Amino acid sequence: MHFKILLLGDSGVGKSSLLQRFMGGRFTAKYHSSVGVELGMHYIEVAGQVVQLLIWDASGEKRFRPLLPSYYREVQGIMLVYDTTSPSSFHSLQSWLDEIERYSKRDVCIVVVGNKCEDLKRRKISQLQGLTFADNKGLAFCEASARSGVNVDQIFATLSLKIHETYYAQYADMYIVRLKPTEEETPRQDAASLFVAENRSRCCW
Numbered sequence: 001m002h003f004k005i006l007l008l009g010d011s012g013v014g015k016s017s018l019l020q021r022f023m024g025g026r027f028t029a030k031y032h033s034s035v036g037v038e039l040g041m042h043y044i045e046v047a048g049q050v051v052q053l054l055i056w057d058a059s060g061e062k063r064f065r066p067l068l069p070s071y072y073r074e075v076q077g078i079m080l081v082y083d084t085t086s087p088s089s090f091h092s093l094q095s096w097l098d099e100i101e102r103y104s105k106r107d108v109c110i111v112v113v114g115n116k117c118e119d120l121k122r123r124k125i126s127q128l129q130g131l132t133f134a135d136n137k138g139l140a141f142c143e144a145s146a147r148s149g150v151n152v153d154q155i156f157a158t159l160s161l162k163i164h165e166t167y168y169a170q171y172a173d174m175y176i177v178r179l180k181p182t183e184e185e186t187p188r189q190d191a192a193s194l195f196v197a198e199n200r201s202r203c204c205w
C-alpha cells in the first residue's frame with residue numbers, strides 16, 4: 001500500500017527541507033535548488049496500517065513547471081507550501097491552486113503549509129492570514145518549521161490520514177484484516193488519528 005504525495009510551492013519556501021526533516025529528522029541550512037522533481041520514500045502508520053509514502057518534491061522554478069501536470073495527475077495528496085517570511089510565496093498560492101484544479105484528481109487532498117514559522121523576526125504572514133486563506137478554500141492548514149522540526153511529522157500524518165479517509169477507508173476491509181475492534185476490545189486509535197483529535201486546535205485545521 002502506498003500513498004503518493006506532491007510538494008508544491010515557490011522556490012525557496014522550504015519544500016526540500018521539510019522532506020529532508022521528515023525523512024531524516026535533520027535540517028541542513030545549505031540552499032540546494034532541486035533539479036526538476038525528486039522522490040522521497042518514507043513509511044508511516046495510518047489507521048493501524050503501515051503505508052509507504054512516495055513523496056515528490058517539485059522544484060518551484062518556473063522552467064520546471066511544464067513537467068508538473070503528469071505528477072499532478074498521479075498523486076492523492078498535495079502539500080502546498082509557502083514561506084511565512086515571504087509575502088510573494090503566499091500570494092503565489094492561488095496560482096498553484098489554479099494549476100492543481102486544472103490537472104489533479106478532483107478529490108485530491110490538499111494541506112496548505114506555512115513554513116519557517118520559527119522565524120518570528122522575519123515573519124510577514126500571520127497565522128490568521130494563512131488560516132483564513134485555507135479556510136476560504138476549504139483546505140486544511142498548518143504552520144511548520146523544517147528548521148526547528150515543529151509540526152513536520154504531524155503534517156505528513158494528517159495528510160496521510162486524509163488520503164486514507166478519502167480514497168481507502170471505504171475499501172478498508174480489503175487490506176486491513178480488522179479495522180474495527182470487536183465488542184470486547186476497547187477501541188484503539190493510531191498515532192495519526194490521535195494527533196488530529198488532540199491537536200486540531202493547536203496545529204492543523
Ligand SMILES: Nc1nc2c(ncn2[C@@H]2O[C@H](COP(=O)(O)OP(=O)(O)O)[C@@H](O)[C@H]2O)c(=O)[nH]1
Pocket residue numbers: 009010011012013014015016017018028029030031032033034060115116117118119144145146147148
Ligand atoms: N528559518 C528557516 N529557514 C528554512 C526553513 N526551511 C527551509 N529554510 C531555508 O530556506 C531555504 C530554501 O529551502 P529549500 O528547502 O531548498 O526550499 P525549496 O526550494 O522549496 O525546496 C534554505 O536556505 C533553507 O535553509 C525553516 O523552517 N526555517
Ligand SMILES: [Mg+2]
Pocket residue numbers: 015016017032033034057058059060
Ligand atoms: Mg527544493
